[in-house]
Amino acid sequence: MSTPTVLVLPSPTQGHVIPMMSLSHKLVEHGCNIIFVNSDFNHERVVTSMENINNNDSSSLYSSPIKLVSIPDGLGPEHDRVNFGELCDSMLSTMPSELEKLIEDMHMKEGIKVTCIVADVYMGWALKVANKLGIKGAFFCPTSASVFVLQYNAPNLVADGILDSDGFPISESEKPLWLSSSIPGMDIESCWWLRLFDPLVEKRMFKYAIHCISHSNLTEWCLCNSTQELEPEAFTLAPKLLTPIGPLLPTTTSSLGQFWKQDMSCMTWLDQQPHCSVVYVAFGSHTLFDQRQFIELALGLELTNRPFLWVVRRDPNCTNYVSLPSEFEGCKGKIIGWAPQKMVLSHPAIACFVSHCGWNSTLEAFCNGVPLMCWPYFGDQFSNKSYVCDGLKVGMGFDSDENGLVSRGEIKAKVDQLISDEDTRSRSQKLMEKLKHSMEEGSTSSKNLSKFVTWLKE
Incomplete structure (x- = not known):
């Protein structure tokens, strides 16, 4: 041959x-x-x-x-x-x-x-x-x-x-x-x-x-x-x-194909966090938030009183300019521009993944037994969310208020609910074992x- x-x-x-x-x-x-x-x-x-x-x-x-x-x-x-x-x-x-x-x-x-x-x-x-x-x-x-x-x-x-x-x-x-x-x-x-x-x-x-x-x-x-x-x-x-x-x-030995440099400092930071304590937040390469929603997300993460790792894309080609609110302290969190996501999701400190539900991110969460908080933005992410929440029952979604915003209170409540839900975590772990065999x-x-x-x- x-x-x-x-x-x-x-x-x-x-x-x-x-x-x-x-x-x-x-x-x-x-x-x-x-x-x-x-x-x-x-x-x-x-x-x-x-x-x-x-x-x-x-x-x-x-x-x-x-x-x-x-x-x-x-x-x-x-x-x-x-x-x-x-x-x-x-x-x-x-x-x-x-x-x-x-x-x-x-x-x-x-x-x-x-x-x-x-x-x-x-x-x-x-x-x-x-x-x-x-x-x-x-x-x-x-x-x-x-x-x-x-x-x-x-x-x-x-x-x-x-x-x-x-x-x-x-x-x-x-x-x-x-x-x-x-x-x-x-x-x-x-x-x-x-x-x-x-x-x-x-x-x-x-x-x-x-x-x-x-x-x-x-x-x-x-x-x-x-x-x-x-x-x-x-x-x-x-x-x-x-x-x-x-x-x-993705292979852990190569970052070939990435559009942005991965910030490896987050791995050292994760090593310093308690087991199953960190809320990982990443919305892929296309999701854009307006200023009001960005503020609610920032203050919602702070309101959880949990350590969080938040990926905020710093792309010079991106036309979406948002800034953190003045009252945001973020003392328990770390904000980076782009993450080595496979390594992050396999880290024992991760408790849940607030995600846009792109298929790559969804698979990576499945393969690491990490429950998903689903926040789809466009395209197939909505059907992926349905599969995560209604089909496999390894995550849940956010609800918008009368203004179309996911409020800071909603973010705190749902993150708390997901992390404390042992049944969802158990299903996530079983799905991970099934996918390991595949x-x-x-x-x-x-x-x-x-x-x-x-x-x-x-």
Whole structure:
């Protein structure tokens, strides 16, 4: 068997780059060469982050078994890449030809022959490029299996008159949507593309997602960052395509792929805190709070009278400027810009995780037996929250007041309730043990990945 050279193409957001980098490390362990393709914009962030960690020495980037390269996303430096509708339209018109050119240039100039493209399902057009160039192609799903199944079935929901051609519900109904008798009904309004704040963006994202998923006929593989044990019902709805290989967690030995430098000082601080005492608060790479909500969160954390570790993103590209209230003392807490989250969640001092419920964060909490306080912001985070709270019962959510705010009193009350809830903690621990087995050699996920590598090497 030959050594496969796999080109990995994530959707250009931190929450998609991280699991695809974890997959890349797994493939390296199985004897594959990896070319990891970010957008130019994100590639610069990754390189800068690594140089900051290594005191401006970028040599570690070039000694890595994962080759980092980039292609343009079609947007200029002045564009707001949080506008997903604009970003996706630009990617679709620019990146296919740029990807093709990259592959051909590497072959002609460096003698590198790509044997397979593994594309994020939200970059599904890349399978058409693979097909054109006569190389193998596979999908990777960085979200839950349930979210993938919903997106995969969206054309059927349009055909059945549940959604219009733009992805919006045709009629208001309180009846739940049933994709299968084996999967609990869901609120149609929880579809991820209906949680993007702007109807125009939602429409564009729905059409883009349907376009990407339409290329699934070009592959026999869709690797999913989940497990059979975690979502058995969802995997029954796409058994010939959806293959669980998760949970894929970041490696502790490498921060490759991070957009921001991780503040390791928090680990020393955690070592000084009592067992199961710290409230960890992190909302991922996209969540934005207005000043009023930010103040309530700060004062709510202080009101708990517990030690807290709070990640407040300091991104120069972020247009959301908020400041701590003057009365905030924060003497029991530590605020950092970006955390080594896998290490944080595995620390014995952590009592609970106040989270946006992104799938990566949710999986990391599951795998460490940490109960979740759910505060979803957009997209699939709302369906993830439902799964955490109503399906697995390993967390709870906050309630907003009449002004739409989660008050400081609500934050204190719910955090106190969750930390003192032994049943929820017990379920979290049992789920952790179940997922440990799914990461071991010989597990379903492990066997599936081995089968995929065998297919790559054929």
